[in-house]
Amino acid sequence: VQQVFKQLFYMINAVALNNLLLRKDVCSWSTGMQLRFNINQLEEWLRGKNLQQSGAAQTLEPLIQAAQLLQLKKKTSEDAEAICSLCTSLTKQQIVKILNLYTPMNEFEERVTVAFIRDIQAHLQERNDPPQLLLDFKHMFPVFFPFNPSSITMDTIHLPASLNLEFLNKV
Numbered sequence: 001v002q003q004v005f006k007q008l009f010y011m012i013n014a015v016a017l018n019n020l021l022l023r024k025d026v027c028s029w030s031t032g033m034q035l036r037f038n039i040n041q042l043e044e045w046l047r048g049k050n051l052q053q054s055g056a057a058q059t060l061e062p063l064i065q066a067a068q069l070l071q072l073k074k075k076t077s078e079d080a081e082a083i084c085s086l087c088t089s090l091t092k093q094q095i096v097k098i099l100n101l102y103t104p105m106n107e108f109e110e111r112v113t114v115a116f117i118r119d120i121q122a123h124l125q126e127r128n129d130p131p132q133l134l135l136d137f138k139h140m141f142p143v144f145f146p147f148n149p150s151s152i153t154m155d156t157i158h159l160p161a162s163l164n165l166e167f168l169n170k171v
Contacts, residue, residue, distance in 0.1 A: 002054030007141055009042070009056035013063045014137035020066055021094060021133060027101040029109055032070025039064055061089040062135070069098055074112045077119055084123040091129035096121060 016035070020026055043057050065087045072086070073079045087095050099112045099120060159165050 002051055002056070003141065003143055005046070005051055006054050006056045006059060010059040010139065010141065011137055012042075013060050014135035014139070017063050017066055017094075018134045018137065020063075021097050021101075024101045024103055027070065027098055028103050028105045029070055030105055032067045035063065035067035036071070039067065062094075065089050066094070066098060069095065070102065074099065074102070074116055075110075080116065080119040080123050083120060091132060092121070092124040092127050093129070093131065093133045095124065097133060 020031075020035075039060055042060065046052050046054070046057055069083060069087055069090070072083055074083070083095065090098075096117060099117050102112045104111060159168065
């Protein structure tokens with residue numbers, strides 16, 4: 001059950017983040033607020049179902065950081081440093097793309113300046129991120145089956161003749 005929810009939450013993360021990276025109309029402060037609220041609801045649901053050890057919440061980390069990126073101030077060099085230290089699960093291409101797509105929804109917000117984006121790129125220059133923008137939403141985590149040894153010993157098992165397994169020898 002834990003593995004299923006980890007996979008499901010990864011797919012939610014990948015689809016939501018990819019939509020954020022491809023659609024200018026959703027890159028705003030208010031979307032960041034909505035994302036963070038919805039992610040909190042998912043995390044609370046995991047805790048309520050006692051699934052916090054499944055790793056499902058950790059798969060949402062890139063989406064959490066993208067939501068925080070949409071909500072942070074984006075003006076000074078200190079803001080750029082804060083963004084770079086906070087967004088460790090996002091690649092530099094993803095961070096820059098979100099900043100380029102950021103769209104103010106009201107008169108209190110401002111567009112992200114080109115100078116600020118260049119400052120971010122300078123801070124992220126030493127990162128060795130893979131050159132990917134979108135997440136692979138078809139990625140599958142390996143399935144692990146725990147080994148539970150049986151209390152029945154092999155010499156006590158009776159094989160019915162109807163199985164036609166006469167070629168097997170008991171050792």
